[in-house]
Amino acid sequence: MTGPVAGPVTGPAPLRVGVVGVGMMGADHAVRLAGRAANATLVAVADPDVDRAERLASSFEGVRAFADPLELVADDGVDAVVIASPGFVHEEQVLACIAAGKHALCEKPLTMDAESSLRVVEAERAAGRHLVQVGFMRRFDPEYVAMKAMLDAGDLGRLLLVHNVHRNKTVPDGFLSEMIVRDSLVHEVDVCRWLFGEEIVEITVHSPAPTSEAADGVVDPQVAVFRMAGGGMATSEVFVKCGVGYEVRCEATGEHGNATVGLGSGVLVRSANRWGGSIPDDFRVRFAQAYDAEVQSWVDATRRGEVTGPTAWDGYAATVVCEAGMESLRTGSPMKVSLA
Numbered sequence: 001m002t003g004p005v006a007g008p009v010t011g012p013a014p015l016r017v018g019v020v021g022v023g024m025m026g027a028d029h030a031v032r033l034a035g036r037a038a039n040a041t042l043v044a045v046a047d048p049d050v051d052r053a054e055r056l057a058s059s060f061e062g063v064r065a066f067a068d069p070l071e072l073v074a075d076d077g078v079d080a081v082v083i084a085s086p087g088f089v090h091e092e093q094v095l096a097c098i099a100a101g102k103h104a105l106c107e108k109p110l111t112m113d114a115e116s117s118l119r120v121v122e123a124e125r126a127a128g129r130h131l132v133q134v135g136f137m138r139r140f141d142p143e144y145v146a147m148k149a150m151l152d153a154g155d156l157g158r159l160l161l162v163h164n165v166h167r168n169k170t171v172p173d174g175f176l177s178e179m180i181v182r183d184s185l186v187h188e189v190d191v192c193r194w195l196f197g198e199e200i201v202e203i204t205v206h207s208p209a210p211t212s213e214a215a216d217g218v219v220d221p222q223v224a225v226f227r228m229a230g231g232g233m234a235t236s237e238v239f240v241k242c243g244v245g246y247e248v249r250c251e252a253t254g255e256h257g258n259a260t261v262g263l264g265s266g267v268l269v270r271s272a273n274r275w276g277g278s279i280p281d282d283f284r285v286r287f288a289q290a291y292d293a294e295v296q297s298w299v300d301a302t303r304r305g306e307v308t309g310p311t312a313w314d315g316y317a318a319t320v321v322c323e324a325g326m327e328s329l330r331t332g333s334p335m336k337v338s339l340a
């Protein structure tokens with residue numbers, strides 16, 4: 001597949017960005033692009049819920065609203081696109097960006113299954129250059145970045161084990177067991193591939209007794225175990241109706257020590273006979289700095305015509321692991337993972 005190739009945006013002109021899908025994440029990215037990102041300007045938003053798109057557009061100066069996301073992608077006034085639509089439409093929209101020669105920052109998951117993610121990787125290859133970054137924002141969180149730097153510098157020795165905890169306060173009842181793997185655990189999949197610098201070769205997803213808050217038949221919490229290509233292992237608890245708040249922790253254990261991220265509790269308060277910090281309600285608060293850094297890094301790289309964040313390949317690899325994870329959830333058995 002080849003398409004028109006837009007050159008890098010250099011010089012003083014800001015990158016003109018359109019956001020596709022303006023629900024919770026898309027609206028958050030739109031505000032970020034309009035107000036906080038340097039060298040970028042929000043020019044358009046698209047959502048089939050056109051009232052939502054128009055309401056959001058009218059809260060900024062000079063931002064156009066589209067009902068058809070593909071029209072936004074094709075528009076000459078849009079240099080690059082943030083895709084924050086539901087996962088089942090990502091493939092079509094990412095492929096349209098590649099065909100138009102436009103950079104895309106696509107929220108996770110890249111697509112819904114391994115075959116379609118591979119089609120994205122292949123389309124990019126046919127276009128002859130990287131255009132896609134996947135929204136694995138933990139790679140931009142200051143604490144995760146510091147942990148990764150320590151590991152890469154060898155400060156903790158060879159990495160042997162990673163333990164992850166990923167808890168949401170709650171999710172809608174329609175958030176099914178497989179979505180916990182594909183939409184939540186996918187972050188831990190990427191974190192482990194990134195921290196170890198290796199592929200995951202086997203995944204097992206265990207089904208502990210569910211919380212009484214879980215919708216009928218939904219496995220929540222889940223505990224996933226990854227085997228890495230070099231022999232290391234990782235565990236991930238994902239618990240989407242934990243009731244407490246949004247908590248993400250990661251402990252990396254090497255031969256000479258360990259490091260943990262996600263213990264921060266903000267200001268320590270003593271009041272009403274209690275002391276403690278606070279736990280955010282959702283990811284937009286916990287990872288606000290990470291999303292800012294992710295989008296800024298994407299804008300800067302896009303203006304140079306490069307992709308420096310998680311690539312389509314990273315999105316594909318995570319999708320393959322999650323697909324095997326969903327099979328493990330169904331069968332209760334470990335599943336081997338193999339990439340194309």
Ligand SMILES: NC(=O)c1ccc[n+]([C@@H]2O[C@H](COP(=O)([O-])OP(=O)(O)OC[C@H]3O[C@@H](n4cnc5c(N)ncnc54)[C@H](O)[C@@H]3O)[C@@H](O)[C@H]2O)c1
Nearest residue numbers: 021022023024025026047049069084085086087089107108
């Ligand atoms: N990186 C993260 O931490 C993170 C967190 C939450 C969600 N996400 C991802 O962001 C994406 C959006 O999630 P959300 O929570 O904002 O969902 P949401 O349901 O709040 O919003 C989705 C929006 O997309 C719109 N939409 C539906 N079909 C569309 C189409 N064909 N084209 C364009 N827009 C369409 C809907 O009308 C809605 O406004 C998903 O891929 C999700 O997995 C990422």
